[in-house]
Amino acid sequence: MTDAADLKRRTAELLAAHPPATTDRLDFLRARFDAGLAWVHYPEGLGGLGAPRSLQVVVDAELEAAAAPDNDPRRIGIGLGMAAPTILAFGTEEQKRRYLRPLWTGEEVWCQLFSEPGAGSDLAALGTRAVRNGEDWVVNGQKVWTSSAHLARWAILIARTDPDVPKHRGITYFICDMTDPGVEVRPLRQVTGEAEFNEVFITDVRIPDSRRLGEAGDGWTVAQTTLNNERVAIGGMRLPREGGMIGPVAKTWRERPELRTHDLHQRLLKLWVEAEVARLTGERLRQQLVAGQPGPEGAGMKLAFARLNQEISGLEVELRGEEGLLYDDWTMRRPELVDFTGRDAGYRYLRSKGNSIEGGTTEVLLNIVAERVLGLPAEPRTDKDVAWKDLAR
């Protein structure tokens, strides 16, 4: 069994063999992956050592102290948080060996081709078709809300392979080559003025059957792994006090006494308390995970942060008075990262509107909490036994 001391020894060996100061960044990251120190809870040979996930912090702390380069996790969040756990759980040995290493080092960026214009909350109703043709599948359809599509080498894709069975049963999960000429990525401009997301048009794209993940028709089950990890990734960040959106508002309050009113003061204090309590809840959830007692609290974290981000940024715009009437930049750009801190309050206000939509709307997540955590009756289902092709649309 790998323990903390063992991990420290292995990290020291990695650093000795590949001193960060004199080693190329990518060479270092590859060597780290091959030493099993990329994600220690992954299996040996796939960047890990089969160690408890909680021990990753040991490696990270040693590497940070040695000023070693990291894999810029924010840039490759979809690959790390969603594609990788799905490939690990459902991929063949060959698929795992081919995809996980360049995914983790960031050499290959991943995106997610799930949502469609006609399939948002009801994702399982998706209509992008994949038809078997010899050793390939021929895919046609349109996907939307795809962040990083313009940077991505690969995509995780779910498509309809059998329209004659109920919607959840006729879906198959694929790895799609984003450099295929049949994949067209168009920026999708948002309320913020920039295009963080894309529309992706898929025309006669041939995907070899060897890039299928899981069984044909079993794609919905596979997608659950991806989606569960997405919600953990969205709600699970560790923050210091005032580490979230409350930080800039509190700073403005302290530095700009001329902006203060009694009404804003009351609202600010209330939101400050809620932000602090949400932070403590996140910390408690993290402690539960480390102690091996995962609770259902994670389901609530995204709900809480979505609402708080929106209310706090809304207050911040109001606090700024005349400045709140301005906006820093409407230029259409295609950012690689969502940067809440580098922009003004108006941007934070508009961007956080998406927090209650992306990764499951607040309304759907409340249903999930009510049904899976509280055990209340499920919503009535009229589509359960209806073939996908016969659904209302």
Place this chain on the structure above:
Amino acid sequence: MTTQRAQPDLLYSEEEEALRAAVRDLLTDHCDAASVIARIESDTPHDLSLWKALTEGMGLAGLLVPEELDGQGATHREAAVVLEELGRAVAPVPYLTSAVVATEALLECGADDLLSQLASATVIGALAVSLSVPAGSAYKVVRFENGALHGELTGIADAAVADLLLVPADDGGLYAVDASAAVITPQVSLDLTRPLAKVVLDGAPGRLLGDAEPAVQRALRAGAGLLTSEQLGLADWTLTETVRYLKERKQFNRPVGGFQALKHRLAQLWLEVVNLRAAARNAADALSTGSHDSDVAVAVAQAYAAPVAVHAAEEAVQLHGGIGMTWEHPAHLYLKRAKADSIAYGTAGRHRETLAGLVDLRTP
């Protein structure tokens, strides 16, 4: 008592869970809702036989008292767990007032003989400061004149069963007064499970324990911090019971809990209770370690807890429909306790004002 950790411990230890199970077992057997409802309008609203079982039987009155003074030498973390369970049962016992608030005041004064009496529960103590007063605020004092105490104090929680009153006087001292030397008159209280009383001292003899100010502040701060755990217990019970009832109750040929409007309300409430648990654990942990952050932890917990407990109890009444409005159903016990708790040891708004100073978010 100044252990500092980088992060507060927000979980429950195995020992704490075992303590919870023991207290819950006792309350299940001895504190059912029907008997609490019957008791609150009687001459003896407090359940002293339950108090005896909790204290003499389990030693819980002495959790905060060192072992050498006949206490358990435990911490606020364990006392918080007891209060969660007492809150879940709206138990009419003077635990918060005697085993926490009065005990903290005596700890500050170093009144070892009295501490040992409170810890062994041969004596019930009450701090003679109105339940509505938060730490850091002014409180009413009595006159110290010719070696005796004179004055009238109102809003004193659980004074009706107290044997020992801890009375602040105008000379800056905190005095121990035998309850038999005072005239204690029950006040008709919103929360009949933690009734208030008026205390009149007319030349009562008192024993000077020490300076009132630090003792009262310490007591009120601990009371506010641990009240959060009681509020968590109230909210947890009302949510659990409402969810249970709505799975069972059928209207329009369906369980009422299947309607999305109600599911969303209950899910929101669940989220609030989850948050409250983190805030309550944080306050209890900060008090137990003597953390430099405990003023902030207590203010945050109290600013958050009262609206959640009241919301949970109000939802319980509404979502139970007609039955929730009856005297026979226990929902009103929780509503009244939650509402009274929202004033006890300072309202949420008062704690937000305190916080404004602590975290430098000044008033305009």
